[in-house]
Every structure is written in structure tokens, then in C-alpha cells.
Amino acid sequence: DAKTTQPTSMDCAEGRAANLPCNHSTISGNEYVYWYRQIHSQGPQYIIHGLKNNETNEMASLIITEDRKSSTLILPHATLRDTAVYYCIVRVSNYQLIWGAGTKLIIKP
Amino acid sequence: EPEVTQTPSHQVTQMGQEVILRCVPISNHLYFYWYRQILGQKVEFLVSFYNNEISEKSEIFDDQFSVERPDGSNFTLKIRSTKLEDSAMYFCASSDLSGGVEQYFGPGTRLTVT
Numbered sequence: 481d482a483k484t485t486q487p488t489s490m491d492c493a494e495g496r497a498a499n500l501p502c503n504h505s506t507i508s509g510n511e512y513v514y515w516y517r518q519i520h521s522q523g524p525q526y527i528i529h530g531l532k533n534n535e536t537n538e539m540a541s542l543i544i545t546e547d548r549k550s551s552t553l554i555l556p557h558a559t560l561r562d563t564a565v566y567y568c569i570v571r572v573s574n575y576q577l578i579w580g581a582g583t584k585l586i587i588k589p
Numbered sequence: 590e591p592e593v594t595q596t597p598s599h600q601v602t603q604m605g606q607e608v609i610l611r612c613v614p615i616s617n618h619l620y621f622y623w624y625r626q627i628l629g630q631k632v633e634f635l636v637s638f639y640n641n642e643i644s645e646k647s648e649i650f651d652d653q654f655s656v657e658r659p660d661g662s663n664f665t666l667k668i669r670s671t672k673l674e675d676s677a678m679y680f681c682a683s684s685d686l687s688g689g690v691e692q693y694f695g696p697g698t699r700l701t702v703t
Contacts, residue, residue: 512690522696523682523694523695526692573645575622575639575644575645576645579631579632579633579634
């Protein structure tokens with residue numbers, strides 16, 4: 481079973497920051513948090529991952545709480561093309577990603 | 590930009606038939622994966638493959654499933670005797686030497702079993 485919980489859906493205005501929360505209260509010390517997204521009818525796309533520290537790349541920022549029980553993905557300037565289902569995933573091994581139901585993010589003009 | 594490709598994009602088959610889904614991972618990647626997504630449901634891990642053998646598999650990946658890397662470029666998923674409940678999108682993914690940190694997914698094959 482998925483080790484993460486996320487809101488089912490969220491809206492965000494175009495150009496604003498989209499903040500997507502995720503709870504992973506049972507995460508173990510060596511388990512990474514990953515974020516992927518899936519634009520309708522396409523394969524999932526990697527966004528970012530982290531263990532303890534906050535991370536930033538060209539797509540997004542990942543803020544992980546000090547106790548590691550939750551995290552937030554931030555898309556700093558959302559565009560219409562960011563409309564997708566966003567998955568917060570805990571990697572349980574070197575190979576296996578356990579997926580939850582994700583958050584459907586709708587960017588509105 | 591290199592990408593994972595999958596063929597066919599859509600496969601229709603009759604129950605009980607064998608199907609082979611094909612994937613071409615990114616050329617310098619060494620770790621390969623299959624996932625499936627039943628319509629409207631979450632993505633489910635099936636199997637991972639490294640160094641010409643299965644490294645991990647889920648409970649879904651039973652004896653009717655097999656994977657193979659028949660040559661230096663292709664990675665295949667075979668379903669021996671398809672069932673109605675095998676209807677799903679099947680995604681192939683690959684990752685590089687870092688051991689699965691960032692997985693690149695293909696566009697998927699939609700399998701419809703009638």
C-alpha cells in the first residue's frame with residue numbers, strides 16, 4: 481500500500497505558485513521522497529526527489545519537514561501545461577516506487 | 590533529448606492469447622522497469638530488471654508474466670495467457686547507473702483484452 485497521502489485535487493491560478501502537500505508519517509530514515517507527475521494520457525515524468533534537505537531544480541522545489549513526516553512540492557510559477565496528476569512517492573528500495581492516488585492539479589487561466 | 594519508446598501504442602487481444610509489449614530504454618541506462626495502470630487507478634510496480642535478471646517484482650508479476658532483454662536495445666514484457674483484468678496501460682521505464690533514482694518513463698502501451 482502507498483505510504484503517502486495527498487489531497488485528491490487542487491486548483492491554482494496561472495502564474496502563481498502551486499504548493500502541493502504530502503504526508504508520509506511512516507517514512508523510514510533511509511527512504512527517499514519522490515515527486516512525479518502524469519499529464520493526461522502520458523507516461524509519468526520525474527520532477528524531484530529528496531531525503532532530508534530541501535531541494536530545488538529547474539522544475540520545482542521540494543520542502544521536507546524536519547521530522548520528515550511531510551513535504552511540499554512547489555511549482556513557483558504555474559502554467560497551464562502544469563495541469564497534471566502529481567504523485568508523492570516513497571521509494572522503498574533501490575528499484576521499487578510505491579505510488580499513491582496523487583493530486584489532480586488544475587491550473588486556471 | 591533521449592527518451593524511452595514503446596510499441597505498439599495500442600494492442601487489442603483476445604482473452605487467453607499471448608502478447609509481447611516492447612520497449613526501447615534510453616541507451617546508456619542499465620535499470621529497466623515495467624509498471625501498469627488500470628484505467629482510473631494508480632500506477633502499480635510490476636518488475637525491475639538489471640544485469641539480465643529480475644531484481645525485484647511485485648505480487649502482480651506472477652507466472653503469466655515474463656521479461657526479457659533479447660538484444661542490446663529492446664526490453665520486453667510478455668503476458669502468456671491474457672485475462673480481461675490485464676487490460677491497462679503498461680509503462681516501461683529506465684534509469685541510469687544511479688540505481689533507480691530517477692526513472693524515465695515511456696508513453697505507454699494500452700492493452701485491451703476482449
